[in-house]
Amino acid sequence: MSDAAIFFDDYSIFDAKKQSNNNEIKFSPRKRQSDDSLSISKINESSGLTGGKASQKITNILYALFNDRFNTETLSKEHQIIRDLKEIWYECKNPNWDGYDAIEISKKVINMTFEFLQKLPNYIISPELVPEPTGEIGMLWEFEGESLTVSIDSNSVITFAGLTKEGGEIFGTIPYSKVIPSRILNELENFTNN
Amino acid sequence: MDTNIKNSEKISRYIFSKKHCSVQKEKLKYAAFMPPTSHPNEISVYRISNLKESEIWDIGIKFVAEKSNRQLFGRGDMKVSDIV
Numbered sequence: 001m002s003d004a005a006i007f008f009d010d011y012s013i014f015d016a017k018k019q020s021n022n023n024e025i026k027f028s029p030r031k032r033q034s035d036d037s038l039s040i041s042k043i044n045e046s047s048g049l050t051g052g053k054a055s056q057k058i059t060n061i062l063y064a065l066f067n068d069r070f071n072t073e074t075l076s077k078e079h080q081i082i083r084d085l086k087e088i089w090y091e092c093k094n095p096n097w098d099g100y101d102a103i104e105i106s107k108k109v110i111n112m113t114f115e116f117l118q119k120l121p122n123y124i125i126s127p128e129l130v131p132e133p134t135g136e137i138g139m140l141w142e143f144e145g146e147s148l149t150v151s152i153d154s155n156s157v158i159t160f161a162g163l164t165k166e167g168g169e170i171f172g173t174i175p176y177s178k179v180i181p182s183r184i185l186n187e188l189e190n191f192t193n194n
Numbered sequence: 195m196d197t198n199i200k201n202s203e204k205i206s207r208y209i210f211s212k213k214h215c216s217v218q219k220e221k222l223k224y225a226a227f228m229p230p231t232s233h234p235n236e237i238s239v240y241r242i243s244n245l246k247e248s249e250i251w252d253i254g255i256k257f258v259a260e261k262s263n264r265q266l267f268g269r270g271d272m273k274v275s276d277i278v
Contacts, residue, residue, distance in 0.1 A: 096264070099264040
């Protein structure tokens with residue numbers, strides 16, 4: 001493994017040259033370049049450390065990264081949500097975070113999404129959290145060809161959309177007033193039961 | 195370049211947010227294809243048929259990343275027939 005590869009994200013495990021399947025949208029990560037901010041050489045330069053000290057510092061960082069990732073699996077549901085929301089806040093707090101004129105994710109939207117997730121019954125599995133260019137956070141449930149996305153905007157309106165296994169579509173908007181609407185809860189329960 | 199776009203043509207969407215990629219599934223998430231509110235009926239994709247891998251990345255860097263001052267994270271490749 002080259003030095004630059006050590007600081008690849010998980011995404012580096014994929015070969016960017018993989019060809020896509022005919023009918024699928026294939027994701028290809030861009031490999032980090034030598035001028036990227038997280039390369040080993042940059043860390044050495046900025047830390048002012050040389051030789052053994054630099055190596056030790058890098059080892060410590062790698063150890064911390066590994067432990068951080070390892071601990072993710074043991075975090076409670078709530079801690080995991082907080083961690084995901086923090087990541088989204090860090091990445092999407094400024095306009096144009098997606099490179100295509102996205103609206104920033106506001107603290108209000110972060111808080112409302114957190115509040116919504118806290119109110120979900122325990123038997124509902126945790127969704128993936130997906131920042132949307134409209135400034136909302138999508139809560140995405142996916143399971144074997146079925147999917148459901150729920151998001152809350154800053155005006156307290158819930159938007160939901162989903163696909164059933166049979167190819168049916170569900171979608172709509174509902175006002176959010178601090179209680180999870182029964183329609184949403186029913187859809188989530190159907191999803192969980194399938 | 196031919197302005198007639200065929201269904202079999204390959205196109206690419208450049209990605210700047212890691213939250214828009216599912217690494218395990220090697221797929222893009224739906225939000226990667228949501229248009230901005232400023233242009234609600236448009237998203238940018240790039241024609242990549244017959245281009246070399248390095249040329250495809252160059253387009254993303256020069257015409258998308260540098261213009262928006264963002265670091266290119268990845269891309270999603272698809273056929274025109276996948277979306278029309």
